[in-house]
Amino acid sequence: MKLTYGITDKLFVWFFIIVLIFFGTILVFYIDLQHIVKISANIVNKNNEISAASKKMIENLLSMEENEKKYRLLGKDDYLNYFDTARKDFEGQLKKIVQMEARGMAISDNWKNLYESYLNISPRLRDLKKAQPSKIPWIPVNVINEWIEKIYIARAENEYEVYLATTELNRRGQTSARNGLIGIGVSSMVGLLGIIFLAYTTLRPLRELLKGIRSISQDRFSEPIRIRSKDEFGELAGAFNEMSVRLKEEEQMRSDFVSMLSHEIRTPLTSIGESVNMIAEEVMGPVNDRQRKFLEIASSEIGRIGNLLNHLMQVSRLASSAIKIRPLSIGTSAFVSECIHGMAPAAEAKRIKIEAEIPPGIPNMMADPEHLKQVFINLLGNAVKFSPTKSKVKVLIEEDEAGTDLMFSISDKGPGIQEEEQSLIFNKYYQARRIRGHMDGVGLGLYISKHIVEAHGGTLWVESKIGQGSTFGFSLPTAGK
Template sequence: MESMPSKRFSPRFSITTKLLAWCVLLIAIFYAITAALMGRIKEIETLSSNIIGVHYKVVENSEIMAQQLITLLENKRRFEILGTAEHRQAYFRTLSEYQDRLREMLRLYPDIPEPWDTLYASLQSYLPEGWEERVDENGQALAGQAPVTESESLIRPGYSPAPVTQGQALQGDPAAPTGPPDFLPDDAVNKWLEILAQARVTNRKQMESGIMRLYDKARRAERTGFLGLTASLAIGIAGSLLIAFLLGRGLSELKRGIRRLGREGRLEPIRVLTSDELGELAQAFNRMTDQLRHEEQMRSDFISMLSHEIRTPLTSIREAVNLVKGGVLGDINEKQRKFLEISGKEVNRLSSLLTRLMNVSSLEARDMVLDLQPADPGALTAETSERMQPTAEAKGIVILVDSPDRLPQVKADTENVRQVLLNLIGNALKFSPARSVVMVRLKSDEPGQRVIFCVTDQGPGIPVEEQPFVFRKYYRAKGVRNSVDGAGLGLSISKRIVDAHGGDMWLESSPGQGSSFCFSLPSV
């Protein structure tokens, strides 16, 4: 068989490189998904910070300032009714706190000046500049313009006004007065309360909208994480299966070739499917099979040549022995006859060995051409067993044939199948002890598509570790190599004949319990 052409690849990527690249890809996918998820989380964090740090604080401060304005109105009413300095002082202290909170809102949230700059500008339109420094502890105007820190501390200890930008005052607000501060008009305070209420409503709506967006982004982050995890698992499993398939395909080819070589002795090339180390190994295997096939062909040619060269002188020797034994050259005594008979047996043994060698060479040189005809398996087995009876009787062995009355006919080349039975029965007689039984059984499988032949002996059996090799050419079991004649060709020839018929051949044996050699043939 010609060697399968295979291009010698220079390995571009080794198995290690492929696995490393796959690991790097998995890590990259993991980090990409993690980055996307972290981006979603960052958006959630920013939105949450905006809701809590801006809108919630605005609502909270709006409520506080609204309460301060209400307190202003209450203190004004109490002062108007009771006329006590305590209520006047409380009024201006609350007013200072309200002004400070407005300044703080403008400082904290410069990006959202409304409505704080408007409220602050409106407030400043009713108050003279530096008014906090020009009221005493009772809220009365001071005689001088110098700062009165004690009065200031009474208004709000630790006070230090922060600079702010001047916003646009409300319509109807007066110009900033220059004299001592007075109570603020109720209309202005009520207008400020409306503005603060509107600010609370607006920011509550923005909080609700932000919470909805926060929920939506959380769902998206959850979906991103789930899809990322699913995609990672899918890509990881698919990629791992792909790598396993690519590696397993090359390994399967190698395993198939090694199995054919080890179990069946078939020297067939395998496909080179990759350009990595497995591809190089497949090429090395193909080169090895080419070399073994070449050496096997040389050996077969040598055996064929040797057989032809020896057969001619061997035939001459056999004829000469027969002539001398027949008395053509004169009378011979019993001692001479005995040695001539021994010589004749050895000549016949050599002739049989040469015939087997020729058969092996013939089987390997070409595909076997069979003359398949319907045949009766029972009659074929009985005829073959009858031919082996003289050999069995010489050793005191009984050959029994167990064949059902009705068996389907088989498609067989009668002469070749007879040769298989002769080999199996001959081996059984060779390895069976005297006064034992060799059983030849025939049966049909359950579907009735095949007929099974089994030859069972009561010999020493075959060790388990040697059973895979018994059908190889020239193989002989270790325990009989020096005690039993043979060349190790009979089983090899028999298996090739059975394989050519489309059947199977196998062995069942246990050491010390005999052996059963079976083969099957397709039924008609």
């Protein structure tokens, strides 16, 4: 069975690795710190104590030698007491050093030899005050000098131990600092790599999903999302792909139904239209004014239904990519003027003035006149339909700086389009919320116009502000391109 890791599992593994490195660094740092504490304690409890005790021992030996000489010279008991006090202090300091071994501390053999030498002499030194002045068992000078020499040697060894210990402390400190920096560096690197990995495995599927969602919101179709991960994003991508396939199937079914319905309705509608025309032409007898008025209304509605069927048929052809463009070199000024003239009755009915700004010497354009006329009629018709009475519609034609494209724009003073809807109005069957329910249309004009312009190699766009009107523009190649 193949293991799969979800987003939570990946986050947990990443967090576990960082925590493991962190506590590993802390553990190594703790071990180094324990060594440092041990070395420091050894210096404080042993080396410093030996250094202080050995210094006193030398002072005591020198004091013993000096008081012996003074006693021999002056014979005062005070010097004998001073001698005995120094001896006892010497013995106490020496025992303190020797007893360190019993506490698990290693000491120099010189201290052991010195202690054995002292033990050999110490019994006869305990009764100095009871002995006769001429028979006091003084410590020989050569023995004192030998002891002092051993103490100096032991002190030197102790100082060397301190030197080695401080060197080891320095090394341990540098090692701890280096290990800490390494731990921080590794943790930072793992954290950065983890963030990059998680960002890649998270943002890439999100971008693919967002791309698919935008594609559906704009074109109602989306290519299958390729997400190979086995986590929640993979499941979401699979569900999205299934939804996309269902949408395509339903869209195809609707397109087929609309195409079939249009064909089925067109024949009887044509018969009805011909019948109405024959009655209006009094083929079947005289028609009074009231009857003629209703016949004109019926003929107008039949024409409107016919136009709607034509739009539905064209949408069906667009869905199957059956639109064919036969570009010709067209006189730009004459073509635009003809389209404006065709919209004049609708504009005059609302007392709207259509103004055209066509620069002199504007080059011809490459376009299919039949399809392009439909684009102009759709855009001009929308501008007139949504403009208030006694307003203006402006048509502007410009040539781009490179001289390869013509830029067309049609501006009105209508209610405007909300910004969040501007990317949706080119979708099939979409109508802006502000006009739903009180404006004619089924939301196909801009959809058809967009596909026609794109089939010519141009683009269709909109600029609009609420309460200030809208401007629809598109580009077409010039005849010399």
